[in-house]
Amino acid sequence: MSKIERAIIMAAGLGNRLSPVTLTTPKPLIKVNGARMIDTAISALHKNGIFEIYVVVGYMKEQFLSLEKDNLGLVLIDNPYYAECNNIASLYVARDYIENAIIMDGDQIIYNPEILSADFDYSGYCSVWTDEKTDEWLQTVENGVVTSCSRNGGKKGWQLYSVSRWNANDGKKLKRHLEIEFEERKNRQIYWDDVAMFCYPEEYKLGIYPISKEDIVEIDNLRELAALDPYYRKYLEER
Secondary structure: OEEOOEEEEEEOOOOHHHOOHHHOOOHHHOEEOOEEHHHHHHHHHHHOOOOOEEEEEOOOHHHHHHHHHHOOOEEEEEOOOOOOOOOHHHHHHOHHHOOOEEEEEOOEEEOOHHHHOOEEOOOEEEEEEEOOOEOOOEEEEEOOEEEEEEOOOEOOEEEEEEEEEEOHHHHHHHHHHHHHHHHHOOOOOOOOHHHHHHHOHHHOOOEEEEOOHHHEEEOOOHHHHHHHOHHHHHHHHOO
């Protein structure tokens, strides 16, 4: 069994799908029912004994400065490519910290801190079983190991969430593969998740960390935000 030693939180993106809210506030710092999304992640990490935290910032990065002051062990990493590259750039700039790390998006709400437990068997993603059709990435799992993943979704599979764990060996490989794709192949418009899942799938033995859909919420658009917090309904009415 492996154990998480550190966390990387992705928080550099523009958050265009939540505009106009994100014109003044980066998506991870948006308050939902009084709590900033990124704070739910940091709090959950702390409850699991994880205090070495790297937050990758870019868009309106100055608004994140207080996180370093308020959280001992938290360090900001600047992503200078955030406006021109996909999120592969965010993990590329944090590539020295992937070993025994949990990697997660900062624009999620963590309702159940237990899903960030430090103990794990295989590298891989928090995942929710779904019988119904979904447009999200969907994994096929056999004997606890991911055998395939569809970017186009489907049904009767394990829906991938943006929380993943990487052991020391896979972390070393992922660092090397990120450098190949980003530096040598200039493959900068992909998700970082593409690297292990689709660029080098034969080099990883990924598992899943089963969770429930009530444990975590990913907010993809303004309508979903307004459904969670009535304060934001006014932005829908203005459209």
